[in-house]
Amino acid sequence: MLVSRGPRRAALTAAACAALLLAGCGSDGEGEAAQPQPTQVRLYGTDGNMQNSFAAEFDQQTGLLKGMKGTTPLTPLSDDFKERLRKLNSKLSDYLYSAESYDAVAISALAAQLAGSTDSAEIAKQIIGVTTGGERCDSIAACLRLARNGTDIAYRGVSLSRGGFTDIGEPSTASYATLHFGSDEQLDDGKTEFLGAGDESSASVKRPPAGKKQTKAIEESSGAPLKLGGLLPRTGDLALAYPPMAAGVALAISELNGAGGVLGEDVAWVDGDDGTNPNTAKATVAKHVDAGVHVIIGAGASGISRAVLPDVVAAGLVLFSPSNTDAGLSTIDDKGLYFRTAPSDILQGRALADMILRDGPRRIALVARKDSYGEGLQGNVRAELERAGHGSEQVRLFSYDPPPNPDSPPVNFAAGAQEIKQFGADAVLIIGFGESSKVIEALATAGVSLRE
Template sequence: MAKRTLVRAAAVLGAASLALAGCSSDSGDESASGGDGAAASATTVTTDCTPEEATAGTTPSTAPLKIGTLLPDTGSLSFLGPPMVAGTQLGVNDVNAAGGVLGQPVQLIPGDSGDTTTDTANSTVDRELAAGTQVIVGAASSSVSLKVIDKVASAGVVMFSPANTSDQFVCYADKGQYFRTAPTDVLQAQAVSQLISDDGGQRVSVLALNDPYGTGLADNIVKNLADAGIPEDQIQKIIYDPNAQSFNSEIDQVKDFAPDAVAVVGFEESAKIITRMHEVGIGPSDGMKVYGVDGNMGNALGEAVAPPLLDGMQGTTPLTDVGPAFQDRLKGINGALIDFNYAGESYDAVVVSALAAEAAKSTAGRDIAANINNVTEGGTPCTSYQECLPLVQAGTDIDYNGVTGKLDFSDAGEPSIGSYGKMKFGADNKLTTDGYIVVGE
């Protein structure tokens, strides 16, 4: 199969034609823990590289495939955990129903990632590596992934995130063992910028938390808005400490700037930010055009802010039109689900890993990694494990188009196409999906 050289600049330049996931520091630990906002915002991470790719070993393994999870049961992203856990479980169920991997059922070993304030992720990874996992699905947070990626890669285990969007992973020295089904923030920035520009935004403030996810996405939003024709002096970027007691100073700066649009790149602290924006008269319900991203555009934000303060707030999250049938199947795993963010990405991470193991005729982590990109692009299209499995077993080169649609992984082990839901809060602080934005094609 022909391999493509990653040209990340193309995704950025694509924003110039618009109508209109974090990479602030070379040290993931520093930026994840807060650090200096000004320094973080000034640091860039290159995405112009030849990514490392795994090489299959010389001794295939026929041991049962064990998939561990590193997903947020606790911590600041715990609201994202349930749909990802359900998607992973459903993926394992479907793989096993179709015959498993190398004729054996896949074993699922669940684990909590916590967040950057704890060492939960390291403890989980240690336990799962000791149990012999060959694939770990997670983490959700880019900062958490950066805490454990070296350990996982050095063990020859696949790390497959359904939700990391930081650009820092594009060129990361991961021995070719890291993959993700979530599109990079280079693509989400295009989608957010398109929303802002379509609404007529001409003077924009960007508020972003100080971690690899926040600063990377903020940098890309600013670049895309500038590429779309907004003068640089009409764009304000403020990097904040997500653990601060208040955000009054930052919001005062926004008010003084007098924007006609505000993008908030954050997690659970976004509730405090939106509440304070309303107190000074620049919240969504006050008429300000406010935009969120995947880190905060969930019903958890609606529950944390008094109605109707979110009324009219829009934003993006990696989302494809998976349809009610898939959502119903997820509810069969967890009947309490109200959000489905990253459920499809988690499901596809499992199926792609299983197909790669079948293609390798081995469940060794390095063998799986060497085949992941290949099963997502350039071959005979198929859309389920049940459909793809006999093709792979017959030696056919496949192109798995999953629940999340076309994946077409680049050499960096990530989708080259990003589909985003256009999300909007109503007066009841409930989210609805108002169509989709597809970028990067």
Template sequence: MFTLSMQATVIRRVTGRQRIVRALALLAVPAVLAAGCGDGGDSTTANPTGQVRYYGTDGNMSNTFGDLFKDAPGAINGMTGTTPLTPLGVDFVAKLREVDPKLRDYNYAGESYDAVVISALAAEVAGTTEPAAVAAQINAVTSGGSRCESPAQCLNLIHQGRDIAYRGVSQLAGFTDAGEPAAGSYGTLYFGKNNTIEDGRTEYVPAGDVAGASTKAAPKPGDRKPGQLVIGGLLPQTGSLALMGPPMFAGAELGILDVNAAGGILDSPVKWIPGDDGTSEAVAKKTTQRLIDEGAHVIIGAGASGISTAVLPLAVQAGVILFSPCNTAASLTTAADNGLYFRTAPADGLQAKALTDILMRDGARRVFIVARDDAYGQGLDEGVTSSLHLAGVADVKSFRYNVDKPSFSGLGAQVKEFRADAVLLVGFEESADAIKDIAAAGITVRG
């Protein structure tokens, strides 16, 4: 059972040397809570330095986000955050960079790769490209059978008539009955003085419960019907999440390449149709309809949880699978999906606990949360607030903003009045504007 309050493996990745160094660490949560518990202290003396430390989430913890501060060296020095992330092997990273030589970040690359591979393996087991039949096999190919770690290895087992349990790049456990990981891995990332991620400090901590994986038997496949599986992409090329798009596209495209190199699915190579979700409901709906019209059986996406929520009814009506590599909103666990929605990223309930652990370790006492007013932002805002209160941090304030027209006017004044010592940013590219408004109010960063 993986929890954040027990002994866990912490892995530091040193990408400069192209190697992974593993170290065992004890997350001493009881000690941390003892150091951070209390009623918030005397608000009149809280944070007398006027400095804050920034914290981020999976939507803004990337080198491409740091690029937004080219004219402000050290503006986010010390910013710490979490993202669903697993240690990526040297070979996998090299293959990603063959797909996209300009790649600088790897967030959700493994999850995107696995979403493609799992979909393909499920189609091979189902013996058809019919989406409902493929969907019925997705949970099953991740648990309960012989472990396999590559498309070639898994397809070989399937062709032998054996059940499989795919453990790819991002998976620590099989899927739950709801079609999402029972356990995952979070990376804790740190920005340095040059506003870039310090890779040597990245830590990986498992979270969740492997016992939650589905034990339901999949329906027996019907007669094999050879055909070409078509997978479409609904990932952020434009919009406020576009800075996180390149590793998702690279991961998905690498998955297609590896599956086809292993012989393809149902006697044919898998067809890939890329598409942009625009981090916009209007753009995403248009792209979704285009992919459906072009014969996609599976759509990989969308990027933002709110966008997937908006396009899911279209997918369900058309009877196609929507499989996101990066949706984390807890509300999607129980969405009305007719069994057609899946994700390889763990839900935000786990990330909220991971963020709380970081805040408590740093001794945060007055936490100001700046969050998108959508399914993603609301879920993490509420989850972190609840976890902090349980940990004894009483002083938590939230500022939610319109995702279509973000405005941070006066935000810095509110942070100053609250005497925050920690600011958690639950957002995408627009989080940079929030930080700039806080800085304009005379609040400096505590590295």
């Protein structure tokens, strides 16, 4: 709301009130001055909280998600793929990163098949090439048949449907969805829109080592069975994303083994939790090393992958995440052993900024959890907003410390909520996981008027 300044503004206001006296300008009808209406604030979210299961994180207040909008890396999923997932988990309510998890497992297995070995270093040499250059195949069974003959393939699965991997082992293209929470605090599929990002021309053109045709001798010397170890967020702040990721992994392994397995043996899955916690994740990695795992699927959160990557590299294993989006991971020193099917947050930052700006906000608050994911994406969104002309007076950054352990006190964002209210934000982006529900509750408690 504009503040009156100078005699001319006051005169105009008085004249307007005189002209509208019968309508009660400046009065509530009983002689008292009308109170200004609070600014309506629109909430925005990201892949860490734009899920149906997020509503269950609110144990004190309800109705706060109505109208919240956000973006997430998401490919339009076929009814057939969803049905195959639901056969493994009939209670599945979200599909976030299910496709990326499925593809991470499939690519790892196909790489081992082409390498003719379960040696992690040999698998790593094949992973990028599995997605580029060769004969296109779009199912696990079809790709396995080609790989067993040593044929160079270009895998096109569920999430990886357009371009292959770049030279640094991540998708060259991505698909994003704009999501909306409806009046029932569940995502309204009828309002979901998809948009593409990235550039197919950035996919790698390097040729991988020649694939090895499967023979009895190769089978016997390969070290099969291929062992994949889980490092997914079964517990912790990101646990709400675990069911679809676990379903995607389970489906891929089922279909790999249903198609005859890899190198003459069924693929083995060694379960493991990252806990959305560095200490839990490091302990799981150590167990996988002892168990002889060849490829670790995870971690869920980017910050957790950063924490465990030195341990994984020291052990000479592959770390393949279906959900890491931290842009900084693109340049991390990984010795060629880190890969991801999730796109970089540089792309999501553009999609988020575009969505927010289309609503025409005046003042924008960007709230992020303090880790590489939260602060990295926050920085990317801020940069995009600045390019659009929204400077420091219009954009404010806020952050919070996520609980270090499940039994730690919940997030206390009371002070930050008051600052956002005083700033007069009419748009608030919240970058976090399940714990970010406490940020929204704090905004409501502070009297911030959340727009439905």
